[in-house]
Amino acid sequence: MTMVQMNVRIDAKLKNEVEEVLKGKGVSVSDVIRSLWLYIADRKEVPALETTAEEQAREEEKQRKLKLIREGAGYVHKELVKAGLISEDTDLMEGLTYKQFRDKMYDEQLDTYYNMKRAD
Incomplete structure (x- = not known):
């Protein structure tokens, strides 16, 4: 499997808040992003996210x-x-x-x- 790196722009405060939550759960940002992409690939739909x-x-x-x-x-x-x-x-x-x-x-x-x- 070939791996690629992705760059995303996100508000610094939001990034820090989420990283703290994920750290407390023992989950990495990469784990969450991979899970999201797998969800979309498997179901062919985006999960209900608030816009x-x-x-x-x-x-x-x-x-x-x-x-x-x-x-x-x-x-x-x-x-x-x-x-x-x-x-x-x-x-x-x-x-x-x-x-x-x-x-x-x-x-x-x-x-x-x-x-x-x-x-x-």
């Missing part, structure tokens, strides 16, 4: 969903303020879990109630 376009589409969808979440939080915030359950300066996006947020709102309501009782 840059697919990656970009997934990231755009993620950003779209995050925008909807932020807009929804803004709407909820406005409605809670209107209902008098929270103050205008309460930050709904401060990284609390739902339970933490609920408990915080409950505590604020209790404080408001007791302050009203004291004023009477």
Whole structure:
């Protein structure tokens, strides 16, 4: 069998990350490339690999969903303020879990109630 050498251009950071993973698994870069080429030769198809376009589409969808979440939080915030359950300066996006947020709102309501009782 005649062997050939191939040269490939790849991002240096990506190369280093992959080499670390492969080193941890005890596999060489050449082993992985040979396996890929054997896979393609045997099956006459390229394995399902994510393309840059697919990656970009997934990231755009993620950003779209995050925008909807932020807009929804803004709407909820406005409605809670209107209902008098929270103050205008309460930050709904401060990284609390739902339970933490609920408990915080409950505590604020209790404080408001007791302050009203004291004023009477």
